Amino acid sequence: MTATPPREHTRTYFLGKLAEVLEIRGLEVALRSNPPSLKATDPDAAMLSETVDCVATADGWYYRWSWGEIVESTNDPEAAADRILKVFAGRSPSGPA
Template identity: 90%
Template sequence: MTATPPREHTRTYFLGKLAEVLEIRGLDVALRSNPPSLKATDPGATMLSETVDCVVTPDGWFYRWSWGEIVESADDPEAAADRILKVFALRSAGGPA
């Protein structure tokens, strides 16, 4: 049995915190383990989902969109959830993300 590297534990921890906030706010969330990521889906919108991962930079840990842009600091899952929900709202209204 191989041990999970500490960095992966940190990544999974932060993704779990974001998942909790998103679920409370009404999104469906699926955590993936390899590589660690989170898929958030708006159950009220057809085909509206996004994958977020968590990366470490010289400035700390950050949530990141699937296309590589930073969402928010992993220290603030509430702010990250706000941004994700804002993007979902814009997309469901037909506006740019």
């Protein structure tokens, strides 16, 4: 049996914290283990989904969009959820123009 590297445990921990906040706010969330990532989907607009992972930088751990841009520090999953929801609202047919 192969042990999971500590770095992967850290990513999974931070993604789990973000998943909890997103679920409370009404998004559907799927955690993936290899590589650790989180897929968030708006249940009211199933076409709206984003994948987020975690990355360690010299300044600490950060949530990161699938295209590599930083979302927010893992120290603030609430702010990361705010930003994800803002992106969803901007893409929603009923969202801001």
